[in-house]
Amino acid sequence: MSIYRLVAVSRLLLQCNRLGSTTFGKYYQKHNPRYHENGFLIHRCTKHTGTIKNEKEKLRTYIVQRYIEYVNNYTKVLENRFPAAMRMYRVFSVGIKEFLKDLKTYIALRIKIAKNGGFSNMSRQDIELYQKMPSDMWRIAPVLILSAIPFGNYVIFPLAFLKPKTLLCSHFWSIQQKAEFTVQDLTNRLKNNKPVFRALQAKTDLVTPGELKKQWKRIIGLLGSGVHPTAQEVLACKDLFSKEPYSLSTLSYSHMGYLLKMYGLRKTLFRRKKLKYKAFLLFQMDKAIIREGGVETMSTDALRNACLIRGLNSSHLSNQDMRDWLLQWLQVSENIDSSTFSLLLHCPIFFAYNHPQNWVLIY
Helix, strand or coil: CCHHHHHHHHHHHHHHHHHHHHHHHHHHHHHCCCECCCCCEHHHHHHHHHHHHHHHHHHHHHHHHHHHHHHHHHHHHHHHHCHHHHHHHHHHHHHHHHHHHHHHHHHHHHHHHHHHCCCCCCCHHHHHHHHHHHHHHHHHHHHHHHHHCCCCHHHHHHHHHHCHHHHCCHHHCCHHHHHHHHHHHHHHHHCCHHHHHHHHHHCHHHCCCCHHHHHHHHHHHHHHCCCCCCHHHHHHCHHHHCCCCCCHHHCCHHHHHHHHHHCCCCCCCCHHHHHHHHHHHHHHHHHHHHHCCCHHHCCHHHHHHHHHHCCCCCCCCCHHHHHHHHHHHHHHHCCCCHHHHHHHHCHHHHHHCCCHHHHHHHC
C-alpha cells in the first residue's frame, strides 16, 4: 500500500471516529435528563441557582426581621434619648383620644336633650359628663387653638405640660395628678363653706317667730357646735327656702357668689340663673341615682365622684360611709321641687360642714 493510500485511510478513520463521537454524544444528551441541550449538566446549574435564591431569601428575611425589631424598639430608643418629649407625646395622644370620645358623647347628649326635652331617660354618668364637659372644653380651648397656629405647638404643648392644672383638663392628667388636683379643687371649694354658713346665720332674725324659727335656730346651733342635723330636721325647715329669707330670689349678691365658689363655679353677673341651673343638674343626678337602683348599686369610684360633686372629701371613707352620707342627701332631694332648689344648694352645709374629712383639708 502506497503512502497516499495510508493517508487517505487514516483521514477516513478519523472522520468516522469524530462522527461517531458526536452522534453518540447527542444521543446521550437527548436521553439523559441531567444534561441541557447545550451540553451543561442540569443538576449542577439547578443546584447553583437554588443556592443563590436561598441566600437571597435568607438575607431578605434577616433584613425584615431586623426592621421589625427596630420599629418595636424605636419607642424605647426615643424614651431613652428624649424621655420628656416622649412623656409629653404620650400624655397628649392619650388625652386627646379621651377628650374627643367624651366630646362626641356630650354632643349626642345635647341632641338627645333637645329632642326629648329633658333628662328623664339619661343615666347618672351621662348627666355628670354633661355638667362637666363645658368647663373642660373652655379650659382646653386655648391650647387647641394655639396649637393649630404654625409652630404654635412647639410653644403651647411644653407650656401646657408644665402647667397641666391650668391649661389642660382632666382627660390629660395622670392618676396621680387627678388625685392631687381633685384635693386642691375641693380644698378651695370648702373655704367658701364658712361664708355661706355665716350668710345663713345672719338672716336668722328675719325668720318669722314661731315653731319654724325654733327648728331653724336649732339647726344653726347644731352646725355651730360641730354636728349636723338629720335629713328630717332639714326638711322641716323646707319652707324657709321657698320664700324669704333663703329662696334663690332673695339671696344677697355676695351670698350667691360664695355658693358658686362652693361648687367650683366662677362668679358671674347672672349668678342666680347659674345657681338655678346647677341646682337643676344636681336634682337630675339625684333622680338618676334613685332611678338606677339607689346608692347600693353604685361602684366605689361612682360613690367617690358623687360625694365629691356634693362637697364631701371621701378619700378615707368606706363604701358604707359614703352610702350613708348620700342617703341623707337623697332623702332631702326626693322631697323638694324647683321652688326649693335653694335648699338643695345648701345641703353641703347641712351634711358636710363639720365632717372630719373636710376639716382635714382646711386645717
